[in-house]
Each structure stands twice: as C-alpha cells, then as structure tokens.
Amino acid sequence: MARDSRHGLNRRLRVNPVACDGVGICGHLAAELVRFDSWGYPIVTERALDQRDLNRATAAVAACPKRALFIQDSRY
Amino acid sequence: MTARPSPPRHASVGGLRAIGLVAAVTVSGGAAGALIASGFRSVSGNRMAPWIIGRAAGITSYLLLVALVLLGLVLSHPWRTRLTRPSPAARIQLHIALTVFTLVFTALHVVVLATDRFAGVGWWGAALPMRASYRPVAVTLGVVGMWSGLLSGITAALAGHLPGRVWWPIHKVAAVALILVWLHGVLAGGDTNALRWLYLSTGLLVAAAAFSRYTARTPADQLAELRQ
Amino acid sequence: MSASLRLVRQPGHGAGKVASDFSPLLGDAVRYAVDGTAAITRVTADDLAGHVRRFGDRPRATGGAGTELVDTLEEIGLSGRGGSHFPAATKWRAHLAAGGGGVVVANGAESEPASAKDTALMQLRPHLILDGLACAAEAVGAVDAVLWLHGGAHAARSSMVRALGERRAARLPDPAIRLAVGPDHYLSGESSAIVNALSGRPALPGFTTRPAAVSGVHGMPTLLHNVETLARTALAARTGAAHHQGTSLLTVADETGRTVVEVAPSTPLGEVIEAVSANRLAGGEQAVLIGGFGGSWLTWDAAALLPADENYLRAQGISLGAGVLLPVPDDACGIAVVARIADFLAASSARQCGPCLFGLRALADGTAELARGQSSRRDSRRLSLFLAQTVGRGACNHPDGSVRMIESALATFAADVESHRRRGSCLHPGSARSFPIPEPV
Structure with a gap:
C-alpha cells in the first residue's frame, strides 16, 4: 500500500x-x-507516492549508480 | 523509518518497452537492410551494390556511435553544470535516440555484409570472432565491438531492473566498444585517404573529450581541497 | 561601556540567586574588533570562586532533578541560540525517548563572522557554560561530554581550558568533559558536521534522516547545544522557571567592530543598534541584517521598533538567529554588502551538494552583477529561478540561509535594486561604512 490513510502513512x-x-x-x-x-x-x-508513482520511483531508486535516492515512509 | 525498496515483482513498463524497442529496431533495421540489398541486386544486377550499401551503413553507424559516445562524455562531464541547453532531460533523450539510430545502421551494416556472398563474412563471421574469411582480425574487432556496444545499451535499457552499481560500471566500460569499432573501421575500411582522415579526426575528437572529462576538476576534487 | 545598562529594561520580578538583575549572563557590553577573538574591552573571566559567588553552586541534574530541568526548559521556552531557535526541551525529550545516554556537546564553534557573543560568553562565563554541559550530561545520562571549538579561537579556548582545569582541581562532581578542536571553516560549527567529526569522519555536514538527538555520534543519541543555550540551561537550573529572565545576547556588527550586548525581550532592535553605533553616522541607518549572514534584511524603519523577542519576530517570519544585527547606513550601498555576503556564503559551501555548490555560486554571481549595475531583466529572472532552485536542496540549511538573505535583500532594497538595474547606478553611493565582510576561511 502506497498510502494507508488509516495510519496516515x-x-x-x-x-x-x-x-x-x-x-x-x-x-x-x-x-x-x-x-x-x-x-x-x-x-x-x-x-506522497501513489501506486503508479511507486513503480517508477522504485525503478529510479534501483537505477541510481550513486545510491542517492530512497523512499521514505512518513506519518503525516 | 526508511524502506529499502524491494525490486518490483512484475517488470514495469519502462524496461520491457526499452527491450522491445531495441528488438523491434534490430529486426526492422535488419529486414530493411536485407530488402534494400536484395532490391539492389535484383534491380541493378550490380554485384557491388550490397558491398557499397554495407560499407555506407558501417560508416554512418560509426559516425553515430562517435556522436553517441561524445554525448555520453558530455552527459557525465564535470563542466556539464554550465550547459543549460539542451536540458539535462533532453540530453538523455538525445543519447537514447542516437543509440537507436546507431543500432539501425549497425544492423543494416551487419545484415547486408552477412548476406553478401562475395563479402567473405557470412552470418557466422558477422556474429562470432575469427569466423570471417575476409580480414578476420579486422572483422573480429567489429564483432567484439558490436557485442560490447550491445552490452552497454542493453544494461542501460535495463537500468531500474539492474541495480545502479551493476549497469553503471558496465555502461562506462562497455563504451570502449568505440575503440574496437574505430580499429575495425581503420583496419577493414581505411582504404582511402578521405576515410583515413575521417577516422583520425573523429578519433582525436573523442580522445580529447574523454581526456577532458576524466581530468576536469570535479565537485569531489573541490571537496578534497577543502579538507586539506 | 554603559550601553547595556541603558538597553536592558527593568524586569518584572526578582532574580533569586542570580547576582545581576538586569543582565544575568553577560554584565556590561563587550567589544571586539571586526575580526579575531580577542576582546578590545578588558574582559575578566570568572574564575571558579567568582563564578560560585555570582551564580551559586551548580545544581545537580541527575534523576528527578533532570526531569524537572527538562520541564523548566520547556516552561521558559528555551530555544537554540546557535541560530536555529529549535526548542531545547524537544531535543532533550527526543534524546531521552531514544534511550538517553550517548553524547552531549557544547558547540562553541562560532562560525558567523559578524557574531562574537559565543566568544564573549566563553571568555567571561566559561564555568556557566560548563555547568550547563554538566547538567545536560547528567539529565540524559550521557557517557561522553564534549566541548567543540574552532581551532583558531585562541582566546575562547584558553579561557575554557583554564576553567576545565579549575574544575578538575576543585574536584567538582562533574561528568568528565573533554575538549575537541575542529577546523576553522564556516560549516564546521554546523551540528551534523560536528557529529561527523566526533564520529571520526571529516568535519563536514552530512545528510541525515534522523535528528542527532536520536542518532548522532557513532549512532548514539547526541544532545548538541550552542554554548549560550547551555549557559542559559545552567541559569534555568538555578532559578527555575519562576525567576527566569528571557534576555538575548546580540552582536551589533559595524565597521568599527562587533559589540556584544545582552538585552531584554522588550528592547527595540533600533535602540540596541543606536546605543552601540549611532554616533558614527551622519545620515542614519538604511537597513539591518538580522540573525547572521543567513538571516533576513529589513529596512531600518521596519526593524527599529521590533522587539528583541524571538517569539514575536518568528510570528513576523524573522528570527534573531545567532543574534547578529548588521546595520547598513544610509550612505552605503546595501546591495554591495549583499553581494559580498553572498560571495562569502558561496565560498563557504562544503561543496558536497551540487545545488549548494553551483546554486550559491550562481546566486553570488547574480548579486555581484546587480551590485555592479550590470544586471539585465533576463539576469534578474535567472536570479529568481536560481533562488527557487537552491532553497531546501542541501544536506544542511546553508543554502536556505543564503536564499533567505538574498530574497529579503531584494525586497528590502527594492528601490535600489530597480535603480541598479535600470540606470546602473546606486541610490546610496558613498561610504563603505558597514561591517567588512571577511574572506572565507
């Protein structure tokens, strides 16, 4: 789940x-x-990333040669 | 707090589309080459036509590869931050477009010469090292250069599925395909003065760009100066 | 200097054990030259006996006393005086919630060239700072207490070293405090740079997703406070919230030097500046830079009546920051000062983050063109674009401060900016009578 509204994640x-x-x-x-x-x-x-965004974001995170990207979970 | 992302379970559109594009371009380029070659043979009856087309495609593909590698050096050059146009996104798009065209003309070059009975290359000679009867060493350089270039392109097309620490070094190292292709051009096709000048000038141009890219002062160098 | 007595208003209540009613930290104003850490006015550091006479013994902050101290800090709203004005109690609670222990750091690396208040405090009240550090260490149960200083801060360092020696000789019930000396460059006073240095890495800012209070030196909870914040902690531990006086240490920086004063929150900023540096002026002041090189410019008319009250200012979108007040007189080109500060900030980048390295340089070049009167409409559009592309893009707040300084300058000196652009001429030409912006270290 990209966005879990119950937990505000x-x-x-x-x-x-x-x-x-x-x-x-x-x-x-x-x-x-x-x-x-x-x-x-x-x-x-x-x-905040939705499911479509998340696929692309995950690819970008994986592809970065400098490992400079990451996906952060936040509660707000 | 931070999630280290797991690889996507189903391959996302981007990677598959890229592979599909490469395959489609290769197949259609090759088919077009074969068609054009047979067309020339049947229409003109000139036995030299495939040979001329093959060599023309080779030189075009070489020039495209030079542009491709030059743009690659620009993309990673420490001075690129001063370059406002084309935009960084457009530069990558252009890099990819050049790859596609290089691939088309390489496919044409390979297919035409592999199918030309008088060229002395054949399918095996065009695909594997030392299997051509015509200038085997020179052709082998081209064959290895082609596979190496394909490796560079395919790994980059798979970026996002391959981790950055895999595709990025391969992408950079495999770009030395140009050196092999350059030697292939000089040894197999450097038979006129005009072509010799072409190879010399473009070779020097790429060498100068590579020298500048790898010796220019980077942000990391500036940081090292601060630490002293 | 008698300035501080006139500046500080009568507080509403008595001050308990604290000896000075009006200026609990500093006493009289202290003057420094435009650079260096040696005071011009004669300063005498409190020795241990003098310190105890003035403030009384340090209260312990172990166990319940520690919890009480955190409550006091929350009640008095003590905020980080290094410039961030982050609530101190929030840091302490985060540190305790992360399990406590770990490291406490007193940050005496005063990087703002226009500021001298930390230096003044270290030279005059070294024991009060060390009291605060000891209280913090006890309250969170730290295993390591560190005093972090710039290598070149000789006067402050010798004062602190002497004080540490006195405390050891007197066998005070302190946690062990060690001195760590860092490089002199601007960003080595930045909190993540200090955490990096104490973890054995170069003293440069780092990218973190967790605050130092949760994961700092070697991954341990690390409570890092400016020396003034700790001195105020030591005062609060003695007086409690009821007798708290919410003064601020400010540095007025002009071409004659830097004057450190302590003022009550009700004091208007204009009054502070006039008391220190009005006599030098023929035509009055034009504008003031508030906070530090990464602070906000305000016109004199807007700034003069504002109180030295962080809470009030924050509501106006301004901050006292590190307490710097840098006035520019009516007969000096404010944009030239802005360009020199922008250049200083660009050269002070840690050069780690691309947007800071290239963005601050582009901003400095843009403001320099403007100051020379060579900025076209296109250049000003580019400057706006670069400002928008630089803010929030670094690992630390260095680029954000630079953007704040330049954006507020464009608004404050708007008429003069227009004159530079349209006619290539300055509305306030003449003297260079303002604080000289130094070359970066």
Missing part, C-alpha cells in the same frame, strides 16, 4: 544531495517525479 521519494552526482537516470525513469535544476541535479516531487 505516506511514502515520498527523497534524494541524498551529498551522494547525488547528477547522473540523471532518475529523471529518465521517473520523469513525472523528478525534474532537473539548472545544473542537472534532480528536484524530486514532495507529493
């Missing part, structure tokens, strides 16, 4: 900016969730 795509090197594969695999700034670094969406 949300999943968000997040980027570790220290690890990120701006390779750019995330923006290709999850174009709906990731756009790029003027220097080629990813700006990831702050919205």
Whole structure:
C-alpha cells in the first residue's frame, strides 16, 4: 500500500544531495517525479507516492549508480 | 523509518518497452537492410551494390556511435553544470535516440555484409570472432565491438531492473566498444585517404573529450581541497 | 561601556540567586574588533570562586532533578541560540525517548563572522557554560561530554581550558568533559558536521534522516547545544522557571567592530543598534541584517521598533538567529554588502551538494552583477529561478540561509535594486561604512 490513510502513512521519494552526482537516470525513469535544476541535479516531487508513482520511483531508486535516492515512509 | 525498496515483482513498463524497442529496431533495421540489398541486386544486377550499401551503413553507424559516445562524455562531464541547453532531460533523450539510430545502421551494416556472398563474412563471421574469411582480425574487432556496444545499451535499457552499481560500471566500460569499432573501421575500411582522415579526426575528437572529462576538476576534487 | 545598562529594561520580578538583575549572563557590553577573538574591552573571566559567588553552586541534574530541568526548559521556552531557535526541551525529550545516554556537546564553534557573543560568553562565563554541559550530561545520562571549538579561537579556548582545569582541581562532581578542536571553516560549527567529526569522519555536514538527538555520534543519541543555550540551561537550573529572565545576547556588527550586548525581550532592535553605533553616522541607518549572514534584511524603519523577542519576530517570519544585527547606513550601498555576503556564503559551501555548490555560486554571481549595475531583466529572472532552485536542496540549511538573505535583500532594497538595474547606478553611493565582510576561511 502506497498510502494507508488509516495510519496516515505516506511514502515520498527523497534524494541524498551529498551522494547525488547528477547522473540523471532518475529523471529518465521517473520523469513525472523528478525534474532537473539548472545544473542537472534532480528536484524530486514532495507529493506522497501513489501506486503508479511507486513503480517508477522504485525503478529510479534501483537505477541510481550513486545510491542517492530512497523512499521514505512518513506519518503525516 | 526508511524502506529499502524491494525490486518490483512484475517488470514495469519502462524496461520491457526499452527491450522491445531495441528488438523491434534490430529486426526492422535488419529486414530493411536485407530488402534494400536484395532490391539492389535484383534491380541493378550490380554485384557491388550490397558491398557499397554495407560499407555506407558501417560508416554512418560509426559516425553515430562517435556522436553517441561524445554525448555520453558530455552527459557525465564535470563542466556539464554550465550547459543549460539542451536540458539535462533532453540530453538523455538525445543519447537514447542516437543509440537507436546507431543500432539501425549497425544492423543494416551487419545484415547486408552477412548476406553478401562475395563479402567473405557470412552470418557466422558477422556474429562470432575469427569466423570471417575476409580480414578476420579486422572483422573480429567489429564483432567484439558490436557485442560490447550491445552490452552497454542493453544494461542501460535495463537500468531500474539492474541495480545502479551493476549497469553503471558496465555502461562506462562497455563504451570502449568505440575503440574496437574505430580499429575495425581503420583496419577493414581505411582504404582511402578521405576515410583515413575521417577516422583520425573523429578519433582525436573523442580522445580529447574523454581526456577532458576524466581530468576536469570535479565537485569531489573541490571537496578534497577543502579538507586539506 | 554603559550601553547595556541603558538597553536592558527593568524586569518584572526578582532574580533569586542570580547576582545581576538586569543582565544575568553577560554584565556590561563587550567589544571586539571586526575580526579575531580577542576582546578590545578588558574582559575578566570568572574564575571558579567568582563564578560560585555570582551564580551559586551548580545544581545537580541527575534523576528527578533532570526531569524537572527538562520541564523548566520547556516552561521558559528555551530555544537554540546557535541560530536555529529549535526548542531545547524537544531535543532533550527526543534524546531521552531514544534511550538517553550517548553524547552531549557544547558547540562553541562560532562560525558567523559578524557574531562574537559565543566568544564573549566563553571568555567571561566559561564555568556557566560548563555547568550547563554538566547538567545536560547528567539529565540524559550521557557517557561522553564534549566541548567543540574552532581551532583558531585562541582566546575562547584558553579561557575554557583554564576553567576545565579549575574544575578538575576543585574536584567538582562533574561528568568528565573533554575538549575537541575542529577546523576553522564556516560549516564546521554546523551540528551534523560536528557529529561527523566526533564520529571520526571529516568535519563536514552530512545528510541525515534522523535528528542527532536520536542518532548522532557513532549512532548514539547526541544532545548538541550552542554554548549560550547551555549557559542559559545552567541559569534555568538555578532559578527555575519562576525567576527566569528571557534576555538575548546580540552582536551589533559595524565597521568599527562587533559589540556584544545582552538585552531584554522588550528592547527595540533600533535602540540596541543606536546605543552601540549611532554616533558614527551622519545620515542614519538604511537597513539591518538580522540573525547572521543567513538571516533576513529589513529596512531600518521596519526593524527599529521590533522587539528583541524571538517569539514575536518568528510570528513576523524573522528570527534573531545567532543574534547578529548588521546595520547598513544610509550612505552605503546595501546591495554591495549583499553581494559580498553572498560571495562569502558561496565560498563557504562544503561543496558536497551540487545545488549548494553551483546554486550559491550562481546566486553570488547574480548579486555581484546587480551590485555592479550590470544586471539585465533576463539576469534578474535567472536570479529568481536560481533562488527557487537552491532553497531546501542541501544536506544542511546553508543554502536556505543564503536564499533567505538574498530574497529579503531584494525586497528590502527594492528601490535600489530597480535603480541598479535600470540606470546602473546606486541610490546610496558613498561610504563603505558597514561591517567588512571577511574572506572565507
């Protein structure tokens, strides 16, 4: 479940900016969730991920050579 | 608190679509090549037609590969942050488009020469090392370069299904396919001065770009300077 | 200096055991040059005996006393004086909820070049800081208590080292406190940088998904407080919430130096600045940077009547931050000051996060073009784009502060920005009479 409203559990795509090197594969695999700034670094969406998003986000997380992306569960 | 994602249970659209695209392009490119070649043979009766088409496709595919690798070096160049156009997303799209065209012309090159009875290559010679009777070493370089390039492309197309630490190193190392293809071009097709100049200039261009990309000061270098 | 006596208003109630009624922490104002940590005014550190005479013995904070102290901190609303103004009690409770123990750190690495209040406090009241650190260590049951300083902060360091020696010699019932000295660069005072350094990594900010109070040094709960926050903790442990005085330490930074004063929350910021640095001026002040280099610009008219009260300011979207007040007079170009600060902040990036490394540089270049009067309409659109693309993009808050400083400057100096853009000329040309922005370390 991407969003469990009973528990208020949300999943968000997040980027570790220290690890990120701006390779750019995330923006290709999850174009709906990731756009790029003027220097080629990813700006990831702050919205909670639905099931469709989650597949793309998972692919982007797996593909990142720098392991800079992750999916965070948060309760709000 | 953070979930380490498990790989998706069912392959998502992106990866399959990419593989499908590669297959479709290969098949249709090859078929088109065969059709064109047989068409030329039957219509003109010129035995040299497939040979000329094959070589033209080879040179086109080489030039596309040069552009592809150059763009790859731009994509990962430390100076890329100053480049505003094309946008980072468009650069990757262009990189992929170049891959597709390179693949089409490589397929044409291989199919036409493999089916040309006078070329001395044959299907086995076009697919495996040292099985061609025509300039076996030169053809072998091309064959290995082709497989290596395919490896680079396929692993990248599978990014998202393959972990980043798998596809990324393969992608970079396999890009040396260009060196093999360059040697293949020089040894098998460097028979006129114009072509020799072409190979020399494009080779130098890629070498210079690669040198610049791997020696330029990176953010990590700047960080190291701060720590001293 | 008698400034502080005039600045501090009469508090509403007595102050218990605390000796000074008006200025419980500092006493008189302390002046520093525009750089360095040696005071211009004569400062005498409290030795242990003087400290005990002034403040009384340190109350213990073990067991129930510790719980009581956390309640007191919550009641008085003590907030992080390093600049974040994060509620101290929330940190303590998070630390305790994570199992307690772990590490407590007193952060004396004062990185804001315009600030001198931590240095002043370490030079004058070293024992009060150490009292606060000891109380914090006892309250959370820490296994390690660390005092973190910049390597170049010689005056503060010698004062603290002497105080530590006195306490050891007097066999005070303190947890063991060790001194750790870090590099001098701007971000080595950032909390995740300190956690990294104490964990054996380079002293650079890190990306974390959990607060240090939950997972800090070597993964242990780590309670990290600015030295002023700890000194106020030591006061609160003595007075309790009832006799608490919510003063602030502020540094007024101008071209003549940095003056540290302690003021009551009701004191208007304009009064603080005028008391310290009005005499130097012919035409009055134009604007003030509040908080620090990563703070907010306000016009003089907007800032002068605001009280030195974090809660009040927060409701207006402003923060006292690290307590810096940096006035720019009417006959100086504010945009030039903004450009120099933007350059300092860009050069101070830890260079780890792409958006900070490239974004702050782009912002510094954009403000420099503006200051030179060479900014086109297209350049100003790009500046707005870069501001939007830089905020919230780092592992630490360094880029956010830079964006806040520049965005507030564009609003505060709006008329002058327009003049720079349209005519390439400044509405406030003339002197360079404001705090000189240093070269980054």
